[in-house]
Amino acid sequence: MNQIGVGLLGFGTVGSGVFHALRSQEDVIFRRTGTSLKVRTVLVQNHEKKRIPDVRSILTTDFSDVLKTDIQVVVEAMGGVEPALTYVKQAMEMGLHIVTANKELVAKHGVELERTARRKGVQFLCEASVGGGIPVLGTLLHFLKSNRIYRISGILNGTTNYILSRMSDEGDSFEQVLEEARRQGYAEADPTADIDGFDAAYKLSILGRIAFEADVPVSNIRREGIRDVTALELNLARRLGYTIKLLAVGEQYGENGPITLGVEPTLLSITHPLASVHGIYNAIHLEGDVVQDLTLVGQGAGDLPTSSAILEDLCNLFVLSPPKRSLSREPLLLPEEQRGGVRFVCLEPSQTSEDLNANELRQRLQSIGLPVEDTVVSPEGGAAFIIHRWHPSFPSVLVAELGWDISRMTIRPVHGAKRVY
Amino acid sequence: MNQIGVGLLGFGTVGSGVFHALRSQEDVIFRRTGTSLKVRTVLVQNHEKKRIPDVRSILTTDFSDVLKTDIQVVVEAMGGVEPALTYVKQAMEMGLHIVTANKELVAKHGVELERTARRKGVQFLCEASVGGGIPVLGTLLHFLKSNRIYRISGILNGTTNYILSRMSDEGDSFEQVLEEARRQGYAEADPTADIDGFDAAYKLSILGRIAFEADVPVSNIRREGIRDVTALELNLARRLGYTIKLLAVGEQYGENGPITLGVEPTLLSITHPLASVHGIYNAIHLEGDVVQDLTLVGQGAGDLPTSSAILEDLCNLFVLSPPKRSLSREPLLLPEEQRGGVRFVCLEPSQTSEDLNANELRQRLQSIGLPVEDTVVSPEGGAAFIIHRWHPSFPSVLVAELGWDISRMTIRPVHGAKRVY
Numbered sequence: 001m002n003q004i005g006v007g008l009l010g011f012g013t014v015g016s017g018v019f020h021a022l023r024s025q026e027d028v029i030f031r032r033t034g035t036s037l038k039v040r041t042v043l044v045q046n047h048e049k050k051r052i053p054d055v056r057s058i059l060t061t062d063f064s065d066v067l068k069t070d071i072q073v074v075v076e077a078m079g080g081v082e083p084a085l086t087y088v089k090q091a092m093e094m095g096l097h098i099v100t101a102n103k104e105l106v107a108k109h110g111v112e113l114e115r116t117a118r119r120k121g122v123q124f125l126c127e128a129s130v131g132g133g134i135p136v137l138g139t140l141l142h143f144l145k146s147n148r149i150y151r152i153s154g155i156l157n158g159t160t161n162y163i164l165s166r167m168s169d170e171g172d173s174f175e176q177v178l179e180e181a182r183r184q185g186y187a188e189a190d191p192t193a194d195i196d197g198f199d200a201a202y203k204l205s206i207l208g209r210i211a212f213e214a215d216v217p218v219s220n221i222r223r224e225g226i227r228d229v230t231a232l233e234l235n236l237a238r239r240l241g242y243t244i245k246l247l248a249v250g251e252q253y254g255e256n257g258p259i260t261l262g263v264e265p266t267l268l269s270i271t272h273p274l275a276s277v278h279g280i281y282n283a284i285h286l287e288g289d290v291v292q293d294l295t296l297v298g299q300g301a302g303d304l305p306t307s308s309a310i311l312e313d314l315c316n317l318f319v320l321s322p323p324k325r326s327l328s329r330e331p332l333l334l335p336e337e338q339r340g341g342v343r344f345v346c347l348e349p350s351q352t353s354e355d356l357n358a359n360e361l362r363q364r365l366q367s368i369g370l371p372v373e374d375t376v377v378s379p380e381g382g383a384a385f386i387i388h389r390w391h392p393s394f395p396s397v398l399v400a401e402l403g404w405d406i407s408r409m410t411i412r413p414v415h416g417a418k419r420v421y
Numbered sequence: 422m423n424q425i426g427v428g429l430l431g432f433g434t435v436g437s438g439v440f441h442a443l444r445s446q447e448d449v450i451f452r453r454t455g456t457s458l459k460v461r462t463v464l465v466q467n468h469e470k471k472r473i474p475d476v477r478s479i480l481t482t483d484f485s486d487v488l489k490t491d492i493q494v495v496v497e498a499m500g501g502v503e504p505a506l507t508y509v510k511q512a513m514e515m516g517l518h519i520v521t522a523n524k525e526l527v528a529k530h531g532v533e534l535e536r537t538a539r540r541k542g543v544q545f546l547c548e549a550s551v552g553g554g555i556p557v558l559g560t561l562l563h564f565l566k567s568n569r570i571y572r573i574s575g576i577l578n579g580t581t582n583y584i585l586s587r588m589s590d591e592g593d594s595f596e597q598v599l600e601e602a603r604r605q606g607y608a609e610a611d612p613t614a615d616i617d618g619f620d621a622a623y624k625l626s627i628l629g630r631i632a633f634e635a636d637v638p639v640s641n642i643r644r645e646g647i648r649d650v651t652a653l654e655l656n657l658a659r660r661l662g663y664t665i666k667l668l669a670v671g672e673q674y675g676e677n678g679p680i681t682l683g684v685e686p687t688l689l690s691i692t693h694p695l696a697s698v699h700g701i702y703n704a705i706h707l708e709g710d711v712v713q714d715l716t717l718v719g720q721g722a723g724d725l726p727t728s729s730a731i732l733e734d735l736c737n738l739f740v741l742s743p744p745k746r747s748l749s750r751e752p753l754l755l756p757e758e759q760r761g762g763v764r765f766v767c768l769e770p771s772q773t774s775e776d777l778n779a780n781e782l783r784q785r786l787q788s789i790g791l792p793v794e795d796t797v798v799s800p801e802g803g804a805a806f807i808i809h810r811w812h813p814s815f816p817s818v819l820v821a822e823l824g825w826d827i828s829r830m831t832i833r834p835v836h837g838a839k840r841v842y
Contacts, residue, residue, distance in 0.1 A: 024711075
C-alpha cells in the first residue's frame with residue numbers, strides 16, 4: 001500500500017471539508033488509485049477552538065511543525081496572499097507537492113510558484129481555485145491539448161450570480177437582494193471581493209493563463225462589478241430576449257494574437273448555454289478550434305464541491321504529468337478603443353419622453369446613423385436598445401445629436417447573441 | 422522528436438475529420454506534447470473514390486496492409502460491430518493501441534476489448550464514442566476518482582434532441598419535424614438507431630460501465646424512443662413548467678447497490694441544467710457524493726467535435742494511465758416494479774369531457790387516493806397531471822376507478838423536479 005502524508009494548512013470551511021472528505025472517500029480512493037492519503041498535521045491559527053478528538057491530536061499553530069512531519073504534499077486552504085505564499089514556497093523548496101484552493105494566491109503569484117515547482121520537480125495543482133468542483137483547469141490542460149482556445153466565458157462568482165438571478169426573478173433592487181443574501185449566508189459581511197468582481201477577475205486570470213498560455217496581471221483585467229445593475233435594465237433586457245450576468249470573458253484574436261480579459265455585467269441571449277445558469281452555480285463556456293464549444297456547470301463554492309477538486313488533485317499528483325505550457329509569454333492586450341461587438345444601451349426614465357414608442361426611438365437612432373437592432377420602451381418610463389457593430393465614438397454621438405445625458409445611460413456588452421441550434 | 426504512426430480505419434465524416442484535424446493541429450500538439458502524430462495508412466472500402474493526393478498515396482482496402490505499416494496506434498472510425506471488432510482485436514494482439522469513436526462496438530464488446538488491452542499492455546481509449554467532443558469519459562475516469570457517482574443523466578442523441586426541441590418550439594408533429602430533419606441532414610435516411618433510442622442506450626451503457634464499475638448488457642437497458650411523443654403532451658408539460666427530453670438515466674442505489682439504466686422520453690423541470698440543452702447539443706449531468714453535481718454540454722456529433730475527442734485520446738495515449746476499475750462486476754438490476762419517483766400522465770382529448778377543469782380533475786384523482794400535484798387541462802381537449810410517490814399499480818386504479826382507457830394515456834417519468842438555486 002502506498003501511503004501519502006498530507007499536511008493541511010487551514011481548518012475553515014475548505015480545510016475541514018477536505019479532512020472529512022478524505023475519510024469518507026478513503027476506501028474509494030484506495031480502490032481506484034492504490035493510494036492511501038493520510039492527514040498527518042493541521043495548521044490552525046487558534047489552538048483553543050473546540051475540535052473533534054482526531055483533529056486535536058495533530059493540530060499545530062507553528063508552520064515549521066508541519067515541515068517536520070512525514071508528509072509528501074501540503075494542501076493550502078488558508079486563503080489570502082500571506083502567509084500562504086511564504087508557506088507554499090518553503091514547502092516546495094523542501095520538495096513537497098502543493099495542492100491549493102487559493103485563487104488570490106494563484107492569480108497573483110501562480111507563475112512564480114509554477115516556476116519554483118518546475119525547478120524543484122514538484123507539482124503545484126490548483127483545480128479548486130476556479131469554479132469549485134468543476135474540473136475546468138484539468139479539462140483545459142488534459143482534454144483540450146490539441147485545441148487552440150480562442151474564447152472563454154464564465155460565470156465564476158456564485159454570490160453575484162445569486163444576486164442577479166434574484167433581482168431578475170423578483171424585480172428587487174440590488175440593495176434589497178444583497179441584504180437578503182447576507183442574511184442567508186450567500187454573501188460575506190464585506191462582499192467587496194465578490195460584487196466588485198475581484199474574485200471573478202482572479203479566476204479569469206488563472207483560466208486565461210492556461211487557455212492562452214499568457215501571463216496577464218490581475219491589474220490588467222478590465223473589471224466592473226454589479227453594484228449599479230438596476231431592476232429596470234434587467235427587465236428591459238429580458239423583454240429583448242437577454243439576461244444579464246457578471247460575465248468573465250477572455251478572448252484571443254488569432255494564434256499568439258492580442259488578448260482581452262474582462263469581468264463585467266454582460267447581456268446573454270436567453271438561448272446561450274450560460275444564460276440558464278442560476279443562483280450559486282458557476283459555469284465556464286470554452287470555445288476551441290476543433291471541439292467547437294464546451295460548457296461545464298457545477299457548484300462553484302461550498303465545502304464539498306471545493307473538497308472534491310482538492311481530493312482529485314491529490315489523487316492525480318503522481319498520475320497526471322503536467323503538459324508543456326509556456327509560462328513567460330506576456331501577450332499584447334487589445335486596446336479598449338478597439339473593442340467592437342454588440343452593445344445594449346439602457347436609458348433612465350428621465351431620458352425618455354412620456355409618449356415615446358419603440359418605433360420612434362429606433363427611427364431617431366437610425367436617423368443619426370447608428371446601426372440599431374432591437375428597441376424597447378418601458379410603460380413605467382425608461383427605454384433600451386441594442387447596437388450592432390459598436391464603435392467607441394457612439395456615446396458622444398448620442399450626447400451630441402440627441403442631447404442625452406451620458407450619466408443616465410448604461411452601456412453593457414452583449415455576448416454571443418446567436419441562436420444555439 | 423517523438424513520432425507516432427497512426428493507422429486510420431475509415432475515411433467517412435469522422436475519419437476524414439481526424440485526418441484533416443491532425444494536420445491543422447500539428448504544431449499545437451507538438452508544442453504541448455512533444456509528439457508528432459502522423460497518419461501512415463488509411464483503410465477504405467472503395468479505392469476508386471476521388472481523394473486529395475496526400476490521402477491517395479496511403480490508401481489501402483486491405484487491413485493486413487495497415488498492420489504491416491510502421492504504426493503504434495489504430496484509430497477506428499468505421500462504425501458498426503464487424504469488421505471493426507476483428508480488426509481492433511488483431512491490432513491489439515500485435516501490440517497496437519486503439520482509439521475508437523464506435524459506440525456500438527464499445528457498448529457491446531468494450532469489456533472484452535478492455536481485457537485484451539490489459540493483457541497486451543496497450544491502451545483502448547474511446548472518448549469519442551460518447552457525447553462527441555465532450556470529455557465525459559475522461560472526466561469520470563480522471564477527475565471524479567474520489568467520488569461515488571450515484572446518478573448520471575444525459576441527453577446523448579442530437580437527432581432526437583433536435584426533433585423534440587423543434588416540436589416543442591413550433592408545435593409541429595413528430596412526423597413533420599422528422600421529415601424536415603431528414604431534408605436538412607440532421608436525421609439519417611434510416612433514423613431507427615436514433616429515434617428508437619438505440620444510440621443513446623449504447624452511450625449510456627458505456628457511461629454506466631465507468632461510473633458504476635458495472636457491466637450492464639445493452640439488452641438490459643430499458644429503452645423507449647420518441648416516436649409517440651405528441652405536440653399535445655409537450656404543450657401540456659410546458660404549461661406545468663417542464664420540457665420533455667429523450668433522457669438516458671443511470672442510477673445506483675447505495676455503494677455496490679442495485680442499478681437501473683434506462684432511455685426514455687422524460688419530463689425535466691425547466692430549471693434543470695439539462696432542460697436548456699437545445700437542438701443538436703448533447704449534455705451529461707453527473708451526481709457524485711463529494712462534487713455534488715456537474716454538467717457537461719457540447720456538440721455531440723459532427724466531424725470536428727468528434728475529431729477533437731479522438732485527437733485528445735491520441736495526445737493522452739502515453740500520458741494518462743488508466744485508473745483501476747473493475748471490469749467484471751455484474752450488478753443487480755432494480756426490478757421495474759420497484760421504480761418509484763414522480764410521473765406525468767397525459768390524457769388524450771377523447772378521455773376528457775368538454776367542460777372539465779383542472780380543479781375538478783385534481784379532486785377526482787384525489788378522491789380515489791392518488792397523490793396528485795399539478796393538473797392542467799387544454800382548451801383544445803386533453804389534460805395532464807403530475808403524480809408524486811408513483812406506484813406501478815396506479816394505471817390500473819385509473820382504469821378501474823375512472824373508467825379511463827389505458828391506450829389513451831401517456832405516462833412519463835419526471836426527473837429531478839427541484840428548483841436549482
